[in-house]
Amino acid sequence: MLQMLKKFVETESPSEEKELVNRMGALVAEECLRLGAALETFPNPSRGDHLVARWNASAPGKPILLMHHMDTVFPAGTIETMPFRTDSQKTYGPGVLDMKGGIVISLAAIAALQEAGQFTRPVTALFTSDEEVGSGTSRGLIERLAAQASLVLVLESGLVDGSLKTWRKGVGDFRVAVHGRAAHSGGEHEKGRNAIRELAKQILEIETWSDYARGTTVNVGVVRGGTAENVVPAFAEARGDIRVTQPAEAERILASLFALQPAFADTRLEVRAEMNRPAMPQDDLMLATFAKARQIAAGIGQDLKAGGSGGASDANFVSPLGVPVLDGLGSAGADYHSEREWIYTDSLAERAALIAALLREWDD
Ligand SMILES: [Zn+2]
Known part of the structure; x- marks a missing residue:
């Protein structure tokens, strides 16, 4: 052998x-x-x-x-x-x-x-x-x-x-993208819609969904957004990993992701999420x-x-x-x-x- x-x-x-x-x-x-x-x-x-x-x-x-x-x-x-x-x-x-x-x-x-x-x-x-x-x-x-x-x-x-x-565990992944509006941070800050601020709110929500007792974890593992210090960011995204022990938990997490709504005016969310391997x-x-x-x-x-x-x-x-x-x-x-x-x-x-x-x- x-x-x-x-x-x-x-x-x-x-x-x-x-x-x-x-x-x-x-x-x-x-x-x-x-x-x-x-x-x-x-x-x-x-x-x-x-x-x-x-x-x-x-x-x-x-x-x-x-x-x-x-x-x-x-x-x-x-x-x-x-x-x-x-x-x-x-x-x-x-x-x-x-x-x-x-x-x-x-x-x-x-x-x-x-x-x-x-x-x-x-x-x-x-x-x-x-x-x-x-x-x-x-x-x-x-x-x-x-x-x-x-x-x-x-x-x-x-x-x-x-x-x-x-x-x-079953394994899935997701991406939440936020589309805001760019603006000069000094001259026209009020015209901007900060995609990073919106994403931060969403991440705090997503991070409450883990349920260790049920063997469920939702992990935001990567964030990306913005272009420069003096620009209100028009775009930000978070990517992460879903792990579940029970098939019903996969349904719960996916449904929660697709139900996310913007917390601030004039921003738009784009959500992609799927389970790659079932539990x-x-x-x-x-x-x-x-x-x-x-x-x-x-x-x-x-x-x-x-x-x-x-x-x-x-x-x-x-x-x-x-x-x-x-x-x-x-x-x-x-x-x-x-x-x-x-x-x-x-x-x-x-x-x-x-x-x-x-x-x-x-x-x-
Ligand atoms: Zn192997």
């Missing part, structure tokens, strides 16, 4: 670089074919191609879908300053946690089941190219494959203690799915724990479909998206055993 992980990590695959992601795709395709998969490539004009590998497609029942992304946030050349390396407990390198380790885990689980003659159920594995940049070109494929599955397993990293992610709440279906997985894990001596994350993943797209989904099944580690990114090396084999058990024993 470490050998394969080294090869994957050293084949850098930043989302923005189509050809590099495709090089990683070629390695994944080769491994899947070696394991006897039927492989389908989804050519992608803007990003790297997506891959779908299928096993035992004619066996009865709906497939279990294993979901992975092949892209990383690390620009090409990062490997020079952040080489793949291991010490007594940990393995380091760009994308080792997010989520090249996860790809290795799925492939090892399938190989082990095949060797044991226990790989009989239909299994589909999806490898996408653009998760780190919002999954714009893969969302349709994710939703289509997930809707056909009996269970979706997402190989994003687990928490540092190995907990799965049984809830994830994955820890609802009844999630609790039941986790309980079943926990029981299967106990059968191989693993004590599976549940946790969550304020960050979103492709699992968020599966949640609204009402299909059982478990996320965070990849390796355990921390410091993802940073130069310190690492995994517990032992978690590769532990997780492969868990995935193998889930593929072998899950009944639907």
Whole structure:
């Protein structure tokens, strides 16, 4: 597993670089074919191609879908300053946690089941190219494959203690622009309509909408406006981020944004806001799915724990479909998206055993 992980990590695959992601795709395709998969490539004009590998497609029942992304946030050349390396407990390198380790885990689980003659159920594995940049070109494929599955397993990293992610916040963004009227600050100040003053009022309102008890945050993260000290600013804008645990909270925040009204005369607001990934709440279906997985894990001596994350993943797209989904099944580690990114090396084999058990024993 470490050998394969080294090869994957050293084949850098930043989302923005189509050809590099495709090089990683070629390695994944080769491994899947070696394991006897039927492989389908989804050519992608803007990003790297997506891959779908299928096993035992004619066996009865709906497939279990294993979901992975092949892209990383690390620009090409990062490997020079952040080489793949291991010490007594940990393995380091760009994308080792997010989520090249996860790809290795799925492939090892399938190989082990095949060797044991226990790989009989239909299994589909999806490898996408653009998760780190919002999954714009893969969302349709994710939703289509997930809707056909009996269970979706997402190989994003687990928490540092190995907990799965049984809830994830939904993520949205917004922009509130204010149009005022410019004027000379000395000669004709009264003719101006200060867009920054108007925006300041709006920001104070927006910042009251966070509700920590419900897991909702609204964050104004960027402001911009004005042209010079001696000009009444005609334009200002605020941009920010919305995070919700409950789908209804997304509705509340979006409705509040679109209902904003100017506080001062003769200014105009322009609001754009949308959720990019819906919330994955820890609802009844999630609790039941986790309980079943926990029981299967106990059968191989693993004590599976549940946790969550304020960050979103492709699992968020599966949640609204009402299909059982478990996320965070990849390796355990921390410091993802940073130069310190690492995994517990032992978690590769532990997780492969868990995935193998889930593929072998899950009944639907
Ligand atoms: Zn990821």
